[in-house]
Amino acid sequence: MKKNLVVLTGAGMSAESGISTFRDSGGLWERYRVEDVASIEGWMRNPELVQNFYNTRRKELIKAQPNAGHTQLAALEKEFDVHIITQNVDNLHERAGSTSVLHLHGELMKVRSVYNDKHIYELSPEHCEISMDDRDKYGDPLRPHIVWFGEAVPMIGPAIEITESADIFVVIGTSLNVYPAAGLLQYVKHGVPIYLIDPKPVNAPQNMAIHFIRKGASEGVAELTQILTSQQPPK
Numbered sequence: 001m002k003k004n005l006v007v008l009t010g011a012g013m014s015a016e017s018g019i020s021t022f023r024d025s026g027g028l029w030e031r032y033r034v035e036d037v038a039s040i041e042g043w044m045r046n047p048e049l050v051q052n053f054y055n056t057r058r059k060e061l062i063k064a065q066p067n068a069g070h071t072q073l074a075a076l077e078k079e080f081d082v083h084i085i086t087q088n089v090d091n092l093h094e095r096a097g098s099t100s101v102l103h104l105h106g107e108l109m110k111v112r113s114v115y116n117d118k119h120i121y122e123l124s125p126e127h128c129e130i131s132m133d134d135r136d137k138y139g140d141p142l143r144p145h146i147v148w149f150g151e152a153v154p155m156i157g158p159a160i161e162i163t164e165s166a167d168i169f170v171v172i173g174t175s176l177n178v179y180p181a182a183g184l185l186q187y188v189k190h191g192v193p194i195y196l197i198d199p200k201p202v203n204a205p206q207n208m209a210i211h212f213i214r215k216g217a218s219e220g221v222a223e224l225t226q227i228l229t230s231q232q233p234p235k
């Protein structure tokens, strides 16, 4: 029976793929106002600005490749039942081969009807930009399939269940600034080992025994792989 390895990832996971983080120096929130491009109020105020923000990020994503952190996480599926809970809206975990990826904050390559959140459409690399003139087959305008600030996080329930099932919990590349994602740590069962991979210190809950790996995602996941596979029972 394989152990459940649950991994919570944030923007730092994709930094080495050239995708901007949010709160690092040079991050997205230094160049854009969150309230203008990533909130429901911003969408109501100026939807074209929001569409352009996500069109730009899709064009960046299409040029990006998964990094060694993504591919090593996918390789861990040989030894563990790996479940990834990501705050990232990119598709780099999937493109690296991970088979269980839950997106808490939506998916950049998907759009959906403004009027029916069940009508979701996957964009292709060839056609990754949408405008306010686009319509779906029901005649509805389209919006990014992203969870904006001020909106509910519909996948938090399943994410909590996955977190509670963890035999090992890993946090990679998130400043743990945004809830409810950051609150998932509270659902890790007592006694379950927690590893945190980040090149900078992260203000994690003080009451938890956390094994810090002060490295970037690629090197950090390599070190984690060493640690976890050395703990595996002999075949």
Ligand code: APR
Pocket (backbone or CB within 6 Å): 009, 010, 011, 012, 013, 015, 016, 021, 022, 023, 024, 027, 087, 088, 105, 172, 173, 174, 175, 176, 177, 178, 197, 198, 199, 200, 202, 215, 216, 217, 218
């Ligand atoms: N490898 C690993 N971690 C890295 C790397 C790297 N190469 N480079 C930077 N980091 C770390 C930073 O030190 C920081 O702790 O990644 C983290 C990025 O933090 P944020 O920019 O705050 O991103 P994140 O935590 O994912 O933001 C959460 O905020 O704006 C919302 O919806 C957005 O999902 C996002 C959420």
